Structures are given as C-alpha cells and as structure tokens.
Amino acid sequence: MDLQELRCGIDQIDSDILSLFMKRMELCKGVADYKKEHNMPVFQGGREQQVIDRIKALTGDADLEAGTAALFTTIMDISKILQNRKILADSPAYSYTVPDLKGARRIGAQGTTGANSETAARLIFGEKPIAFYKTFEDVFAAVQSGELDYGVLPVHNSTAGSVNSTYDLMAKYSVYTVREVCVEIRHCLAAREALPVSQVTTVYSHPQAISQCCDFLTANGLRTAEHGNTAMAAEMVAKAPAEERIAAICSVECAKRLGLNILAEDIADCSVNRTRFVCIARELQVAPESDAVSVMLKIPHTEGSLYRLLTKFYVNGMNLLRIESRPIKDGSFDVMFYLDFSGRPDDPSVKAVLNDLAENLEYFRFLGTFRSE
Numbered sequence: 608m609d610l611q612e613l614r615c616g617i618d619q620i621d622s623d624i625l626s627l628f629m630k631r632m633e634l635c636k637g638v639a640d641y642k643k644e645h646n647m648p649v650f651q652g653g654r655e656q657q658v659i660d661r662i663k664a665l666t667g668d669a670d671l672e673a674g675t676a677a678l679f680t681t682i683m684d685i686s687k688i689l690q691n692r693k694i695l696a697d698s699p700a701y702s703y704t705v706p707d708l709k710g711a712r713r714i715g716a717q718g719t720t721g722a723n724s725e726t727a728a729r730l731i732f733g734e735k736p737i738a739f740y741k742t743f744e745d746v747f748a749a750v751q752s753g754e755l756d757y758g759v760l761p762v763h764n765s766t767a768g769s770v771n772s773t774y775d776l777m778a779k780y781s782v783y784t785v786r787e788v789c790v791e792i793r794h795c796l797a798a799r800e801a802l803p804v805s806q807v808t809t810v811y812s813h814p815q816a817i818s819q820c821c822d823f824l825t826a827n828g829l830r831t832a833e834h835g836n837t838a839m840a841a842e843m844v845a846k847a848p849a850e851e852r853i854a855a856i857c858s859v860e861c862a863k864r865l866g867l868n869i870l871a872e873d874i875a876d877c878s879v880n881r882t883r884f885v886c887i888a889r890e891l892q893v894a895p896e897s898d899a900v901s902v903m904l905k906i907p908h909t910e911g912s913l914y915r916l917l918t919k920f921y922v923n924g925m926n927l928l929r930i931e932s933r934p935i936k937d938g939s940f941d942v943m944f945y946l947d948f949s950g951r952p953d954d955p956s957v958k959a960v961l962n963d964l965a966e967n968l969e970y971f972r973f974l975g976t977f978r979s980e
Contacts (some may be wrong), residue, residue, distance in 0.1 A: 631682065632689060639690035649690045650967050655683055677911060684915055688922045691959040700963075703891040706785045708757070710730060715746050715755040716741070720837030721861030723790055725838075726853075726908060728759040729886035730788045741835065743772050747780040747799075750887050757785070763929070764792070765885045766876055767818040774933050774945055777903060777974060783900050784975030785894065786886035793880070794820055796871040797841060797862035798854040804829070804870050810889075811840040812856035815882075820856055823874040841865055885977070893976045899928055900957060901947050901974035904964055905935070916944075919963060923956040926951050928979055943976040952976060 608616075642649060662679045663672045708731060715738045716724035726739050738755070740746045746758040761770045794816060798807060805826050810817070811834040824831060834840035834855075836950065839859035845865040853871060855862075863871050906912040920927055928947040935941045950957040952973070964971045 610688065628682070632686065633787045634684040634859060635690060636693060638686075640692040642690065643694045646715065648966065649687050649694060649963070655680075658683065662887055678712070680911065680915065681918060684918050685922050688919055688959065688963065690735060690964050692923075692956055695955065695959050695962055698958060700958065701891065701893075703893045703952070706888065706894050708786070708886075708890040709752060711735065711756045713738065713754065713756045714759070715749055715757070716759045717741070717743050717746050717966075719838045721836035721841065721858065721864050722836050723735055724759055724761065724836075724884065724901075725794060727761075727788050727790050728857075730790070731759065731786055731886055732757075733978050744776055747776045747782060747887070747973050748780050750889055751780045753889060754804060756888065758887045759784075759884055761789075761815070761882050764815055765879065765881045769931050770815060770882075770893060770946075773931060774931060775936070776945055778933070778935075779944070782889060783886040783891045783973075784885045784977055785892040787977040787980065788884050788886075789881050789980050791880070792819070792875065792886060793859060794837075794856050794875045795859050795862055795869045795871060796823075797857055797865075797867035797869050798844060799847065799849045799867060800852070801868040802870070806852055807854045807870070808852045810854050810856060811843060813837050813840065816856045819876060819880060820874045822876045823871070826906050831836050839860065841867060852860050855856070887975075893971075894978065896951060896978045897951060897976040899947055899979040900950050900952060900961075900976050901945070902961070902964065903943060903945050903970075903972045903974050905941065905970040907969060908941075918961055920948055923960055925956070925960070944971075947979075948978070 623811065624784050640720050658679060659676050662675050666672045666675045711732060714728060714732050714735055716722065716728050717740050718724050719739050725737060740749065743760055746760055750758040760773050760799040762773050763769050767848050788797040796804065796810065807829060810824060810831045813836050816837050817831050834843065837855070837857040838861050840855040842865060844853055845867055847853055857867065859872060906916055926949040928949065931943040931945040934944070935943050951957065954959065961973060
C-alpha cells in the first residue's frame with residue numbers, strides 16, 4: 608500500500624471511531640439522567656478501574672496497554688465532564704455579591720507611600736485613603752478579620768515570575784480575589800548622596816525588585832540585601848547616615864518624594880516590566896465584567912493526574928490563563944497548584960468543572976474571580 612492508501616484507511620477508521628464515540632456519549636447522557644434521578648455521584652472509582660482493566664486485557668499488545676488505558680481514561684473523563692454539566696444544569700449558582708469598590712472605606716496594602724502596591728491600589732480605588740501594613744501576611748489577616756474591606760497585593764511579575772509569598776498566603780487565609788490590575792514597574796537606583804554607582808556599598812530592596820534588576824546589579828558588582836518593600840527600603844536609605852553609602856531600588860516617584868538622588872534609571876533586566884496585583888476580600892464577590900476564575904487544588908501522585916486535570920478545561924472550552932505550583936510546607940514533596948481560567952462561576956460549564964474538582968480531588972478551593980487583562 609502506498610502512503611495515500613494508508614492515510615485513506617486511517618481516515619475511514621477515524622470516522623468509525625468518531626461514530627462509536629458519539630454513540631457512547633449518547634449512552635452516557637442516559638447514565639447522567641439515571642444518576643440525577645437517583646441522586647448518585649458522577650464519579651464511581653470502582654467502575655472506572657473495571658473498564659481500564661478490561662481494556663488492558665483486551666489490548667493483546669503489552670506495548671500498547673498504556674496507550675489504550677490513556678485513550679479510554681480520556682473518554683471516561685470526557686463522559687464525566689458531560690454528565691456533570693447535565694446534572695448541574697438546574698443547580699443554583701454560587702452565592703456572591705458584587706464588589707463595592709466605590710463605597711470601600713478600609714483599603715490596605717503592604718509597605719508605605721510610594722510603593723508599587725499603592726500605585727495598584729490607586730488604579731482600583733482612586734484617591735481613597737490607604738492603610739499600609741508591614742507584611743503581606745498582615746494585609747491578609749486584616750482582610751480575613753474584617754479590619755479591611757479590601758487588600759491589594761502583588762502576585763506575578765513579567766520578569767521575575769510569581770510572588771511566592773502571596774500564593775502561600777492564599778492557601779493559609781480564607782479570602783477571595785475580586786479584581787486584578789497590572790502596574791508598569793520602572794526601577795531606579797537611589798541614594799542620599801549623588802555618588803558614583805561604583806561607590807555604593809549595599810543595595811536594599813524587596814527580593815522581587817532585586818531579582819528584576821539582576822543584570823544591572825551583577826554588571827556593577829553591587830552587593831544586595833533584602834528589605835520588606837521597595838518604598839520601605841528607600842525610606843531606610845533616606846534616613847541612614849550619608850557616609851554609609853547605601854542605596855535602594857525603588858520607583859522614580861518614590862525617590863523624588865523622599866528627596867533621594869537617582870544614580871541610575873530603568874535598571875530592570877527587561878524594558879517591559881509589569882507586575883500583576885490582586886485585590887482580595889473576605890467574601891466571594893463577582894463583578895459584572897469578571898471573565899476569569901481562580902482555583903487552588905492538590906492532585907494525586909498517580910500517572911497522568913495533571914493531564915487528566917487539564918483535559919477538564921480543554922473539553923469545556925476554557926482557556927487556562929495561568930498555572931502555578933508551590934510546595935506544601937508539611938515536610939512532604941507535595942505541591943499545591945494555582946490555576947486561573949476563562950469563565951464565570953455562574954456559567955453552567957464552569958459550575959460543572961468546579962463541582963467536578965471539588966468532588967474528585969483531595970483538596971480544592973475556589974479562590975475568586977477577576978477580569979483578565
């Protein structure tokens with residue numbers, strides 16, 4: 608047989624497979640109706656394993672057993688997704704309110720005046736008063752306790768990546784994401800005196816800012832030290848004796864506000880340097896313009912578990928906007944995944960996915976919504 612004949616044969620088999628797949632899905636709809644009528648769960652692990660064991664036994668080729676198991680596992684995952692969607696068609700939507708950003712009175716951010724967190728908060732709340740806290744965790748705790756209506760924190764930088772402490776705190780505190788904004792970051796090196804960069808003894812800043820300016824710092828042989836926030840680092844430099852010859856990485860606006868001398872501007876490794884900030888609240892709030900959902904979950908240590916997770920989003924036509932992982936701080940090597948995907952919690956397919964994840968994973972939490980930038 609020549610190549611064209613082989614391809615024609617494959618096309619015919621693909622058509623047969625598609626026809627059988629459609630018939631299988633029709634039967635699965637009947638299964639969904641039965642489970643809904645008798646209040647049965649969609650996922651039944653014993654039945655799934657029986658199907659996989661039978662398929663492996665029928666394969667007749669040891670080299671293809673893993674492939675046939677993957678094929679039928681995917682088919683069953685698609686079936687479960689469609690069943691969930693059908694069963695949940697009439698289920699109530701998540702209970703939520705609409706964010707009242709204009710009426711907010713108690714807004715918090717980490718750092719001090721001049722910090723990038725303040726810039727992000729201004730994008731959301733305008734000129735409303737902002738309470739500054741020493742640490743990210745202080746902001747989370749204040750939101751969860753009700754001391755703050757909203758808190759604003761960084762989550763991801765286009766150059767240095769995730770702000771890990773924020774993700775870790777999302778796992779620790781019961782809060783929800785209600786808004787996301789991006790801030791253009793322009794770092795400068797600033798000191799009390801107008802001295803040459805080569806004479807600077809130590810550069811202070813937040814670890815993320817130091818990471819974002821690594822090339823400049825390395826090229827100039829500068830020693831660095833971490834500080835809680837870029838603006839707080841600049842404040843410390845402004846108050847330090849001039850003879851210490853220390854400097855800070857901060858924004859140009861912050862340096863000018865504190866009367867510091869700018870030794871070098873635009874020192875970030877990448878000319879386009881942006882940071883995403885999230886606005887968090889104690890209760891679930893969904894803005895009318897929200898089009899993305901955030902979740903946190905843990906998947907089992909089994910073959911194909913991540914692949915099966917991603918299949919749920921693909922089958923439902925949801926675009927994964929971001930996926931992050933962080934180690935669980937319990938002495939194990941387990942990780943927690945953080946995913947952002949397109950959709951709203953009141954969409955039937957999103958409800959089905961959220962229900963699927965909640966039912967079938969060891970740990971799952973819905974983190975909120977926002978409008979994707």
